[in-house]
Amino acid sequence: MSGNQPENIEETEKNSIKKAIMDYYHEGHVRSDPELYKSILHDEWKFFLFDENKQLRIVDKAEYLSWYDPEKVNKNLAWTTEFYYIDVTGNNAAAKLRIECEEVGYIDYF
Numbered sequence: 001m002s003g004n005q006p007e008n009i010e011e012t013e014k015n016s017i018k019k020a021i022m023d024y025y026h027e028g029h030v031r032s033d034p035e036l037y038k039s040i041l042h043d044e045w046k047f048f049l050f051d052e053n054k055q056l057r058i059v060d061k062a063e064y065l066s067w068y069d070p071e072k073v074n075k076n077l078a079w080t081t082e083f084y085y086i087d088v089t090g091n092n093a094a095a096k097l098r099i100e101c102e103e104v105g106y107i108d109y110f
Contacts, residue, residue, distance in 0.1 A: 010088050013088045013093065014086045014088060017086050017088075017093055018083060018086065020040055021040070021081070021083075021095065021097065021110070022081060023036075024036045024040035025037065025040055025081075025108075026079060026081045026099060028040075028068065029079050029101070030079045031070055031073055032070050032072060032073035032074075033068060033070045033073075034065035034068040034069075037061075037065055037068070041061055041064075042061075043061060044061075045060075045061045045064075046058050046059065046060060046061075047059040047060075047064050074103075077101040077102055077103060078101060078102065079099065079100070079101045080099070081097055081098070081099045082097060082098045082099075083095065083096075084096040084097060084098065093110075094109070094110065095108075095110040096109050096110075
């Protein structure tokens, strides 16, 4: 066994996480398609945000999905996703990223 094998396995895991986020979460924004989110977000998933009154709001998956409609997508928006970090420890992982377009920008933690 190579001394780099655990490092290679971790890198493979990080690449798999990036691919899943790009294929489903990023593309969900690009296409405004709730079906893509269904593939990646756990049924118990929650979205935490501060509303316009600076009050913490917690949105469940069903409400979050209702915000997206492929028929109303603005195809002129250029969405980008930048990964700040992905940490893999055993069977757990955490990721921090920024996803943005000309209209909005978010820092997301998974």
